[in-house]
Amino acid sequence: MSNIVTPYNDTRSKKEQVEEMFDNIAHRYDFLNHLLSLGIDIIWRKKAVKYIGSIQPKKILDVASGTGDFAFEALSLHPEKVTGFDLSEGMMKYGREKATKLGVSNVVEFVKGDSEKMPFADNSFDAITVGFGVRNFENLEIGLKEMHRVLRSGGKVAILEASMPQNAIIRSVFSLYFGKIVPVIGKMFSKDARAYDYLPESVNAFPAGLEFVRILENIGFRNVKWQPLTFGACAFYTMEKPLNSLKGT
Numbered sequence: 001m002s003n004i005v006t007p008y009n010d011t012r013s014k015k016e017q018v019e020e021m022f023d024n025i026a027h028r029y030d031f032l033n034h035l036l037s038l039g040i041d042i043i044w045r046k047k048a049v050k051y052i053g054s055i056q057p058k059k060i061l062d063v064a065s066g067t068g069d070f071a072f073e074a075l076s077l078h079p080e081k082v083t084g085f086d087l088s089e090g091m092m093k094y095g096r097e098k099a100t101k102l103g104v105s106n107v108v109e110f111v112k113g114d115s116e117k118m119p120f121a122d123n124s125f126d127a128i129t130v131g132f133g134v135r136n137f138e139n140l141e142i143g144l145k146e147m148h149r150v151l152r153s154g155g156k157v158a159i160l161e162a163s164m165p166q167n168a169i170i171r172s173v174f175s176l177y178f179g180k181i182v183p184v185i186g187k188m189f190s191k192d193a194r195a196y197d198y199l200p201e202s203v204n205a206f207p208a209g210l211e212f213v214r215i216l217e218n219i220g221f222r223n224v225k226w227q228p229l230t231f232g233a234c235a236f237y238t239m240e241k242p243l244n245s246l247k248g249t
């Protein structure tokens with residue numbers, strides 16, 4: 001990607017800045033997420049989990065898992081194991097607490113690491129979910145190739161990402177909300193001056209819709225489809241790793 005948008009616009013790598021930002025806002029992440037999306041993010045994750053449910057996955061990887069909402073939603077599929085994987089220990093601390101509270105620590109585990117270099121064997125997961133994570137990758141293609149590598153042939157991936165509505169009128173209302181109101185509320189509650197400016201900036205810079213579909217196809221995914229959810233405030237991407245694909249790329 002040519003347009004690199006980073007949280008703090010300093011000389012550190014995007015990865016270091018993203019990790020620090022999520023560590024900073026972790027204590028308010030769930031609250032702000034549900035508040036700013038008016039709780040609709042829960043419906044988006046349910047829809048995505050339904051998609052991967054068609055293959056009854058036993059081993060699920062939730063990339064950029066954060067506080068684990070996608071991982072916990074996937075429990076409705078009764079998997080053997082859900083692995084939440086994330087850069088930010090601060091975010092996963094809340095995920096682990098939620099797992100303990102729900103009594104599911106034996107099924108949901110959290111592993112720290114970088115999606116561009118995952119510590120998992122080839123073909124080791126039946127399904128992968130990513131919620132609002134790919135936009136934060138430093139190198140999008142490398143992260144996607146890693147997902148392709150660790151997914152088994154015939155496995156499914158569901159990606160949710162924040163996006164800008166296509167319709168001009170809805171887009172202008174949404175831009176006002178996302179570009180002006182969200183940063184003020186985000187700043188007020190998270191105490192991180194940049195995090196909720198970075199949110200609309202990174203959404204604008206992300207290659208959304210058909211452009212992202214083409215990137216996913218080039219990586220090797222097949223049957224790649226996307227659909228806008230809630231007037232395009234969220235984009236939902238679905239795909240499979242072809243049956244004849246033995247290894248990653």
Ligand SMILES: C[S@@+](CC[C@H](N)C(=O)[O-])C[C@H]1O[C@@H](n2cnc3c(N)ncnc32)[C@H](O)[C@@H]1O
Nearest residue numbers: 022064065066086087088114115131132133136
């Ligand atoms: C907006 S949060 C999403 C959390 C969760 N998936 C959800 O649906 O609410 C994005 C997460 O992506 C993680 N992240 C960003 N870049 C990453 C990378 N390269 N490897 C692993 N995690 C990453 C961040 O640490 C953060 O927890």
